[in-house]
Amino acid sequence: MSVASVFPQLEQLLPRVSKPIQYVGGELGAVVKDWDATSVRWALMYPDAYEVGLPNQGVQILYEVLNEQEDVLAERTYAVWPDLEALMKEHGVPQFTVDAHRPVKAFDVLGLSFATELGYTNMLSALDLAQIPLNSADRDESHPIVLAGGHASFNPEPIADFIDAAVLGDGEEAVLEITGIIREWKAEGCPGGRDELLLRLAHTESIYVPRFYDVDYLPDGRIQRVVPNRPDVPFRVAKRTTMDLDAWPYPKKPLVPLAETVHERYAVEIFRGCTRGCRFCQAGMITRPVRERSITTVGQMIKEGLEYSGFSEVGLLSLSSADHSEIGDMCSGLAEQYEGTNVSLSLPSTRVDAFNIDLAQELSKNGRRTGLTFAPEGGSERIRKVINKMVTEEDLIRTVVTAYSNGWRQVKLYFMCGLPTETDDDVLQIGRMAHEVIKAGRAAAGTKDIRCTVSIGGFVPKPHTPFQWAPMERPEVIDARLQLLKQEINSDRSLGRAIGYRYHDGEPSLIEGLLSRGDRRVGAVIRRVWEKGGRFDGWSEHFSYARWVEACAEVLPGFGVDLDWFTTRERQHSEVLPWDHLDSGLDKDWLWQDWQDSMSEFEQDDCRWTPCFDCGVCPSMDTEIQIGPTGKKLLPLTPVNSLRVPA
């Protein structure tokens, strides 16, 4: 049965909302298929505003992978701003996709990509607008399977009541396998209803269906155990790993928005995974092992991606781009290929060494000079050992001196506050370091006219990292430290004037910590916050700490726990963690040992260049490190001398 577009109703509301273009679709790369000619239909949601969600690589990749299947239809939906939400409720317009403006409720799957836990309340708004029951238990065959993915799905327990299933890890192959299961189940006439479909998904052993697991608690509030409640589902659910990225060169046809979005560039992932071993970094832990895309595939993707999209900016993305085995040849080759074309190339640079400047120098050959960002993460040598960020102050000074003497006038330095074992002094050293940077930079540049910006992010302990047991610091302590640092930076007026200072308050981090390491009991908090009007929690102008604290106080005492219990409490080795049944491949004993090493300020090497240190991922997931060099080079491009006129 065909599904009608809600656009005629929506169109009446659009003149009354801000930035209506974000709701109309029509992007280059958007696909609209005949509903009736397809057998499995996905609505993909990035649960944040369009301007943030559209550029998301994960959604774009899955959108393209799914739509390449002839009998599969994938459309996209994003969080609508409160102005449109109110009008949609008033006029009964349901949550819609931007591609063909079909109601989300009509799809087989609603797949949500959670890059951050702060999107949970937006999921509830979308379900509510879509007229899909908020609780999984209340849904029937007429409702889509609500499926969570993205990094936050490595602990989906706080949203276990609201989702039907979760996929851990890389999505490219997972979405095709899920599509196959749904296609077959529908072709058979949907035997056994929704439960049977979820069971079939669970049988893959890599799709987590929360309803098939029971959580028991100890009298003190800790988890006693998480066990399957049926004999035929696995005790542990494993993450997915896509090997050979050259075989998955997506996005080929990137979505090019009409509305303004946070990134307007062709982004190519040059490798996935990172084994630098920074202990705070969840991405680096859950995406192992390192899998490089080859220099020639990267070159080809950029050429085709730019021709298709008309973007003038290219981002070479990964968790630490300078670590690609052929990054030097890649940067010089691309710089030569695009010289004189007004295409700018950028490398999110986080490695603190002079090599990084050479690369940035290559990339800026073409004219536009992109900013330089370095992430020492910790202010003191001691705290950098705790977090395993192996950078010395001399490294940093040498690097920024090279930058300033090569013509850069501004560098950005990124740090965290609230790290385990952190003292006031560790944070104050950030200020001293910034002073040294300016002094050395002025000497090197021969001018006073240089700047550096110090940005401070709040540390949030994440599941599947060595810091998963760590206590969080109280927001008031964080805020006091940030004020002390401000005074320290400005203690020398001449140096302080050259230093920009940006930071986040401690309160949002504490809530992110609650959602990151929470268990199923936190679901009631999320729901309560949403009922009280919580939306867009990743936006400071919408986030309300008071609302979260209030909801915790209303809901959590019934379970004998509280906000502190989830956040500032240190966990013990013996404690069952809410995500222990979800397998990222990391050996829990190895993580614990790394946590102990962290306390003794003992550093861990990178397994790409040293022998394996048994984190457990490769053997348990049957994967391996895939890196170059391939020895290949990028060849010059033939310049285009005539208009591209369609045949």
Added chain:
Amino acid sequence: MAPKNQPVGGQAPVVQRIRLRYAKRGPLRFTSHRDFARAFERALRRAAVPIAFSQGFTPHPKISYASAAPTGVGSEAEYLEIGLQAEVDPAQLRVALDAALSPGLDVLDAVVAGSGSLADRIDASHWLIELPAVEPGRAEAAVKAFTALDEVLVERMTKQGKRSFDARQAVARIAVTDQSAVPSEADGAPCAIIDLVVRQVTPAVRPDDVLSGLRVAAGLEPPVPPRVTRLAQGTLTAQGDIVDPLDADREPALPG
């Protein structure tokens, strides 16, 4: 090494200027002018148009726009001019750019620019305002009340705050048309259609200002948002017709 604060080399000079007429249709009428400008620059790259760039440290493509229709208003007659560093065939350029833009942002015409500026050839706009759920008779009465007045003060929020100005004098022609002239989406329901020609004045009088004027003059309050389309812009003749500003480029330049 010396600081890199000057661009290396100059930009290629402009050897050809081309004027384009384009439309904003259907859902893409919600494209703002800034949105269109970004999309157009990308379309130039997609179509491999040899666009010329300004000199300077951050070179910009040579594009100049004639007055753009407001966000949410459809248009059949938007104009811009581009400077090229190599000559192209305007007809080919039109096809290439049209294909490089999303359907709904449609390039309708392209001519090599003659003498004189595009802006000098635009002094009026022709609009069509559809008012779903408004009886044509009701609209007719409002138009009559409006035209009977010499001045109709309306208010609009601008960046400088609320300002008040006359919406009557700029209106060269206003009439309720035959309903069947334009198909409406809401079949069966009444839909008044207003045909409107407004002179370009300062401050600009837009179709929504004229609608405010109908409210002020006759209390006309459309129950659903009106749908507005710009049909033409150009030079207003004594006979009340609007001359396409590209016509002059197609002919040999006329004296005077």
